[in-house]
Amino acid sequence: MKHLNSILVAALLVIGVGVANAQDANNPWAFEIGVNAVDVYPVGIDDKGRLPSVSANGDRIKGEIFDEYFNINDHWNILPSVSKVAVSRYIGSGFVFTAAGTLNEIDKLGDARSEDLTYYALDGEIEYSFRDLINGPGGWFDPTIGVGGGYTWVDEIGFGTANGIAGIKFWFTENFAFSLQSTYKYAFEDSYGIQHFQHSGGVVMKFGGKDTDGDGIYDKDDECPETPGLPEFNGCPDTDGDGIEDRKDACPETPGLAEFNGCPDTDGDGIPDPQDACPTVAGLASMNGCPDADGDGITDAEDECPNEAGPKANNGCPYEDRDGDGVLDKDDECPDVPGTVANNGCPEVTVEIMQQLNQYSKTILFDYDKATIRQESYSALQSIADIMKEYPSANFHVEGHTDSRGSDSYNLDLSKRRAASVMTYLTTKGIPAGRLTSEGYGESRPVATNNTAAGRQENRRVEISLKK
Template sequence: MKHLSKIVLALFLIAGYTSVQAQDANNPWAITIGANAVDFYPTGGDAPLGGNFEDYFNTNDHWNILPALSKIAVSRYIGAGFVGELSGTINKIDKYGDQSLSDLSYYSADLSLDYSLRALLNDGWFDPYLGVGGGYTWIGESSAGSNISNLDAATLNGQLGFNFWFSDNLALTIESKYKHIFDTDNASHFQHSAGIKFVFGGTDTDGDGIYDKDDECPEEPGLAEFNGCPDSDGDGIEDRKDACPNEAGLAEFNGCPDSDGDGIADPDDECPNEAGIAAMNGCPDADGDGVKDSEDNCPDEAGPADNNGCPWPDSDGDGVLDKDDECPEQAGPASTNGCPEPTAEVMKELNEYSKTVLFDFNKATIRKESEDALQSIVDIMKEYPQTVFHIEGHTDSVGSDSYNMKLSRERAASVKQWLQQHGVPSNRLTSEGYGETQPIATNSTAAGRQENRRVEISLDKDKEMKDSATKKNM
C-alpha cells in the first residue's frame, strides 16, 4: 500500500483525459472486486489501541491485509445520486492495535446507502461519495490475553470513498469504512478497501440491445451500426435518412429504388417498370417525338402531340398535310392550302368567256346579253374555292390616258361586283384597270382596237400567298 499515492496520481492523469458516464440510470449495476485491510488501532479504545484516528495511515504496524481477492460488492443506482451496495469481505487478523495475535478469521457482510458528490463537481472523472449502513461481522475466537470481545456482532457503518472513473464502465474505488459495535468498543474497527468497479446494465426502452444513452432512436428497435436507429428495408441506409424506408434502394436515390434502371428513382418515375428518359418523367419515348409511348398512338413513328404522336397524313401527296389541306383528296400547292389551281386550259376558257362581256358605250355598265358568259365564269371559279382570281380591265388608245385608265378600272370593278353578287367570295377576287398600257393588238385599225378593249382574268398569286400565310398563323 506504500505506493498507493503514486497509483492514484497516475489514475488522475489518465482519467483527466477521459469523458465518462459512471454509475447512473444508464449504467445502474456495478460489481466491485478488490482487497481490504482491517485496522483496530485508531478507534479510541483501551490499550493496545490508540486514540481516534491516531496512526490512521500506519499500514505496516496496524493494518491486517489479506494479499488476495478479499472483497466483492454488488451495487445498484437508485436515483438522485444514491447507490445501494451489498458487500462481503474476508480477512485474517494478526494485529489488534499494537498487539500481535495468531491468525483469526474475519468475515463481514454489509449493506450501505451511498451518496455521490460527483454531480457537485461537474460530473467529471473524480467521484467522491459518503455512505451509511450496517452489517454483521464474524471474527474467529481470540487467543488468551487478547482484549477482543463480542467477536460476532452487528455493526453500524459510516464510510468515505472515491471512485476514479477512467471509462464509462470502469473505475478504481478506494474506501475507508468505520464499523462500530455498540456492546463494546473492543471490536469496533476501520476497514479500508481498494478495488476495480465494473459498471453495466442500463435502460433499453426499445429492447434492441443498445442502451438508451447510446441509442439515437431509443423508441425504435434498431442496429448498432446506426447507433440504435432502424433500417427497415435493409438497404444499408437508416430509416431517418431513407426517403423510401420500406423499400430497399440505393444511396444515390436517398434509399429509394430504381426498378427499371433508368437512373430515375421510382417515386419520381411515372413509368417505374419501364426504362425511360428524364424529359418524359421516366417514361419511354421510342420514336423521340416528345410524346411518351403510353400516350403515343404511333410509338414507332415520330409525330406531333396534337395528332397523338402520329405523323400527319398527306392523302393526295401534294406536300400539304391533310390537317392543313382544304382539298385533301386533290393535289394542290400550299399557296391554295392544298387545293388545285386552274390549268392553262381552264384559264383560257375563262378568258374566252370574258372576251364576250360587253359594256355600254363609254360606260362601265354590263350589258344584259353578257350575263350568260359571266355565269359560266362563276361556275368555273366555284370549282376552285381557294384560288384568287384577278379581273383586269383594258382599253384601246382612243381618248386620253387618264380617261382610259379610269374607265378600265370601273369596268373591271363592275365585273368583280357581278361575280361577287352571284356566288364568288370577295376574298377570292381582285380587280384593277390598266387603261391602254397593255395592248394585245395594234390600235391603228378598228379590229386591233376591238381586241384591246377587253376584260381578262388571271391568277392573283400574291394574294393567295398572303391568305395562306395568314391562315397558318391563326
C-alpha cells in the first residue's frame, strides 16, 4: 500500500490541470471515484507471463477467454475501499480521453490462493460514446467502447499493457452518472507480465462548464454570456417579450413589431413610434406621423385653423380682412379697426382729429400754481382718451405751456409737471404709456400776447401733437 499516496497525488494533479483548462467548453471534464476488481482467470489458457495456467497444487489459474467472467466470489479481487480515481476530457465528436489510477490487492489467482500481492495501475484511455446516437443529445443511456494503454505494477514489478474497454454510464442528471466498465489488459512482457481483466464501478461528475449569467446556457454556446437570456435566442435576452431579441430590437424595453425592428406603432399609422412625432394619433409619413386634417401642409398641432386650409405664414389659417379696409389681417396692424394701406391697416390721424383733440385739451384746467388737474376737466380728458383709442397705432405728444408771469425756470418746471400730469391721467384711461410722451416748454411758445389778461389765458394751455 505504500504507493497509495503517490497514486492519489498523481490523480489530483491531473484533476487540477483539467480544472484549470476547463473553462472554454460545456462541462468537458468528468471526475470519477469508485472501486475496481481484478480478475486473472478468463484470459485464455496459456503459460505466458508470470502466471502459469495451473498452480503447483493443480489449481487452475487461467481459464478460456471469458470463462466464468462473472464469477465474482471466486475470481474477483476487490479492495473494500475507494480504489479508483479517474479524470476525463471530452475531445469532440463523441470521443473522450480518460486518465485513471487504480490500486488493489490480489489474493485470488483463479481457483488458487496466494499471499496478498499489491496492485497499482495508471492507464490512459480513448473511448467513444454512443449516447447521442442512441438517445439523442442529453440521453440517460450511455454505452462506450475504447482502447488504451498503461502501466501496471503487481507486487512492485511493472509492465506495460494494451487495453480494450467496454462500459456503460447511466446519467441521473445532466452532470451525475453511475459508471460500469470492464477492461481487458494485455501484458507486453512475456516473462513477468500478467494478462487480466479489470472491472470498475463508480460515480461520475461532469464539470468545467461556465455559465456567467446563470441563464442555464453555457458560455460556449451563449451569444450573450454576460446577460441572462433565452435558449431560443442562443442565450440572448428579449426584455420586452415581443419575440425579437434585444440585439435586433430597436426598442428593447417596449413590445413592438418585427416589421419595425421591434418598435411599436401605437397609433397604427405605419410609422414606428420612435420616428413618429405624434405616436398616439394616426398621421402621415410626410408629416412625421402627425395628422393634417385640412391638407394644408401644417400639422394639426401647429395649425391654428386645423379644419381650414391656410398658409404657414398665417399659422395655417386662411387670410382674412376682418375690418374690411383692404389690408389682410396678416398685414394689418389694426385688424379690427378700418384703416389705410399706407398706415398698415390702421386709421390715420387727420388734421381735423388733431384739431378736435386740441379743442378738448384747451379746456383742461389746473389748480392755481399747481399741476393738479381740476375735476371739471375730467370729461374733456375722457374724450381725448376715447379719440386716441380709435387710432391704436398713433403716438401722441403732450405739451405744457405757460404765460410770461413768473421766472423762466419756474414756468418751465410748472409746464413740465402739468404735461406729465395729463399724460399720466390718460394712461389711467387705457392709453398705453408707450404711445405717449410729454414735455413742458414754459413761456417759450406763446400763441398770444402776454400783455393782456386774455392773451395770457390763451398762453396757459395744454396742446397735443402727433408724434411721427
